[in-house]
Amino acid sequence: MNLTTAVYRDSLNTAIVKNLITVGLSVSIIYVNSSLVHTFTKHEVFTTNPRYILYIHLVINDILLLIMFTLLQVLSYIIFTLHLPFCIILLLISIICSLNNPLTLAVMAVECYVAICFPLQHSQICTVKNVTVVITVIWVLSSLTILPDLFTILATESRDFFHSRVFCLRETVFRLPELEKKRTMSNIVFLVIVWLTLVYTYFRILFTAQAAAANARKARNTVLLHGFQLLLCMLTYVYDLLLNGFTKLFPKGVLTIRYTISVFVHVLPRLVSPLVYGIRDKAFRRYLRRYLFYSPKANINK
16 A cells, blocks of 8 residues: 655656755764764763753754654655655654754753853752753653654554555654644644743843853853754744645645755754854864864864
């Protein structure tokens, strides 16, 4: 059985160009982010710092998202349809990681807020243990958003459905109308929570940073970068709205629209992560250069 209704394919030349762009961007970002992870694991100054732990959790999520996105796209062009169980596994990882990122950035906003507004209490509140608990909670919340959908299709879909091949999209697997409504509601709830966190913490940080002349410029720049990154990641929540809206406006360009929005939502936000700490942060940059552009003569103490 094959479930591929209303799915169109690009021409060979278009497919090659799209895949080259996606693979090239993804491999480049994964290489840089892998260097960040390697740098983090090699130095205790990072592994014992809650801020860097949160950051590297974000980076690992980025790597997983890029791998899943690239794999799904390349496979969709090579073999077009996937066995449904394999598709479900890829989708679950992608969906959970995509929900992890905005939540992680919201927590990073809170950590930055505590560090600037309550510097004396920061070391007691933001500990490695507390951050580990928060990261666990993030994974649980993200999983609870999608696992009920999985249990629903296991209970309602026929056995033939799970032996079928599908074009691997969320809407072709979790296709019940009730699941679409639930997804919309959960996205709205997450969106409101993240927005409230963004507005409250970052405006408080900005006001505090303005009062502290010595750190004002750096704090403001960090706030802007984190805010921009958070806004990009929050596009995850409006992906379906953007896709449906543009498809209705330009029905003949559905393939280009789906590809463009997917790259903009799932790939481009990953470009910002290396900038925040990998390049701007002096401590991280000092060690990162040794691994990113390895040279036997490199000396990090210079």
